[in-house]
Amino acid sequence: MRSAIVLGGSLAGMLAARALADFATVTVVERDALPDGPGPRRGLPQARHTHVLWSGGARAVEELLPGTADLLRGRGAHYVPVPTDMVVLSPRGWFRRWEESHHTLLCSRELLDWAVRRQVLGHERVTALENTTADGLLGGADAVTGVRVRRADGTEDTLTADMVVDATGRASRASSWLRDLGLPAPAERRIDPGLVYASRVFRAPAAVRALGRFPTVIVQADPRQAPGRGASLVMIEDGRWIVTLFGTRGGEPDGDADAFTGFALEAPRHPIVGRLIAHAEPLTEVTLTRSTANYRRYYERMRRWPEGFAVLGDALAAYNPSYGHGMSTAAQSAVALRDTVRRRGWGSPGLARRVQRAVAGPVDTAWVLAVGQDVLYPGATEHGPTLRDRAAAAYVDRLLHTATGNGWVARRVTDVTSLERPVSVLGDPRLPLAALRGPRRPQLGGPPLTGEETAAAGLSAPSVTASD
Template sequence: MSERPSPARTAVVLGGSHTGMLAARALAGPADRVVVVERDALPSTPGPRRGLPQARHAHMLWSGGVRAMEELLPGITAALLDAGARRAPVTTDMVVLSPHGWFRRWPESHHVVLAGRDLLDATVRKAVLADERVELLQNTEALRLTGDAKAVTGVRVRERGGRERDLAADLVVDATGRGSGAPRWLTDLGLPAPEQRRVDTGLAYASRLHLAPEHARGGFPVINIQPDPRDGGPGRAGFLLPIEDGRWIVTLSGTRGGEPGPANASGDDFVRFAREQLRHPLLGQLLAQAQPLSDVAFTRATVNRRYFYERMPTWPDRFTVLGDALAAFNPAYGHGLAVGAQSALLLRQLTQRHGLAARGLSRRVQKAVARPVAAAWDLATSQDVFYPGATENGPSVRDRLAAAYVSRLMHTATGNGRIARRVTDVTSLERRAEVLLTPSVLLGAVLGPLRPSLSGPPLTGEELKRAGLE
């Protein structure tokens, strides 16, 4: 059965998670009707869903993504904060052990928004679905594209009861995440397989929710114990993010050979891993003062994987791929949400400029979104490529040269606030990496840190007291 095409412009967005909802918002206007096709039943309030297991782990939204979301959904930042999310200034509210030592807590340069993924998604979803032009089709799976190698005309879907039908569309956006069927769908249309690159550190994640100590529930800095890729062993890391309702979400991770696996990261072993396996025991000491609120959630779906759709010799009109369906990053760097938001904003700008069904629009979108994708990809893989087994051939000469310069910059940033700000310009996805190659930054890297290394974590006496460590 096929629905009759309507004279109204229709866009279909596959996937109702973060990037999919923002893409739907971006297309409401250029399209008269936007249909979001979602495989799961989405909760009406913040809550878990089957198709998003990564929601049980720590998430942060860098300010480059916050600004893009705010352009798409004016007032969304205030709505998130009203719902309990936290705004944390970078690096003022961050206690970070880098491979080169503790970062100082410099005056605010950028910020992150911290919230449980369920709260973030529910708040964005509510704002997007308030637009009557956006429809949600739940419990429905996308099976394949309709059309041919020149232009997509819609998508074949299957409802939970087994009924199949075609949805006609002037534009189809794939935002179905890591499990995207786009590579297969494209070859089924007669197109060549896309170029792909993978950097797989074997990273495993274990996360648990905690109730913060009573006096630390009104605010506490982010804690981040980073690995050192240069030491030749597995990279073990830990995050503590203060989120809504006085809770801490803590994620522990380890690369191949150092994973906090299900057998050794549950119960008391979660705290033991944080205290004994990370490069500093601070995180374990903090956890010992907090009350566990959940079981340990575990995942291995952390490979860096990127499709280079923008390089394909031909690309069909009326189809584009965004978010994790295009590029998925090691979650440790926290860039997936921001890249999704920036990509959705670019989608809106290009559809407004050229029209929803304009010839060549989809190619323009894929080339445009490759820019924020490439920025996050370089940040993640420039470190991850050095772990044993991450790539088939190991780091290239270019990788080694780039890593040596970034390593020098990070060392300098531990004791130079101006260089630290330039680094966070890039990690926040607010500026491109070229800012790190200006003459003043190059000179700063040559001179190195202007202040001596810190001997321990830069927590204040008041913070230690509130966390029960003094």
């Protein structure tokens, strides 16, 4: 019987396991004990921060696991039309709440992981080996044939398989494992603006809970004004708001609960998030994370690549979390994994290299979006942004400026940010002309909350601007 091993039982790993279950029996090797329900686990500390599943990722999850969206919404997840129910201050001004073009699914990371894990582990061909750590690859430079593992009691073992997928996240050791097999390290790029994340969960006001919805609120950082500081507020299940504050090098939030609301009011470019939570009831302490650097490992460019091995998820590329693209690209990469195996055939020569190139496709769009702004911050790279970096950032900046008052341009931008279409659509020759002309409507003077939303949140009318 054909067999596969997936290293890592988080979202990327579980979706990869489901992708491979169409062709083989799959063992998921996970170093933690996986909770039975939507609960925390040691290996997923970032679960306490804001997570967004953009429509491009949601469609990919649904393709692999039909019914996931209904399962999540039945448990309280929110379907948020984009940009209709988003209140966003971009580096170039407030976006209008145009007619729906895309959407996001919003819930806690714990709920999402549980929904995916429940369905994947319910598949007859998928099993999980918990409390087990992968220590290295079996095989050689031409082919990977399995993994060495260490169990919680210290005993070691070997597991053989026709294919091994590394989805162990930011802590991936794939580069060193490949070196142990006699292969060179991949090219890598790292862009680190020194971003620090601080998150806290609040109970939404009673009127908001009665309303049953609230727009996502995002104050983006402006890389032209270092340090960059911002905030986001999203509604998740059980009538809760999860609020994440962030700042780059020299403007970081800290873990002090007493200072959380003060930072939200004073540090970002607009105090809307601070005003929303000023009288909300905090339900948790503050969670702080510093592991936020963007990095990209170019495995698909390696001259030699072993059969039977692939890398995806954060093990391949990780991004500034404020863009919310990690989960969606992992889901799209899992679909690319399945489709490549289906098209080429299990065990076909060169399959692993084709898989590695295919899973890199969704990564490229998210990478361009993430680094296009972050590369401009002081200290983000060793030698500063390249001329190409600056030119790309200037073009995107002009598009964002135009999108504040041009619905067609806004739609093209959200086509990409939602990961519904590749970044190449921004090369549409009509876009530079539209960007040159600029926005068709004047800038909004403040956050476009409706009167109903303003009242439900307990804000005074002068602090906001009605939807345009």
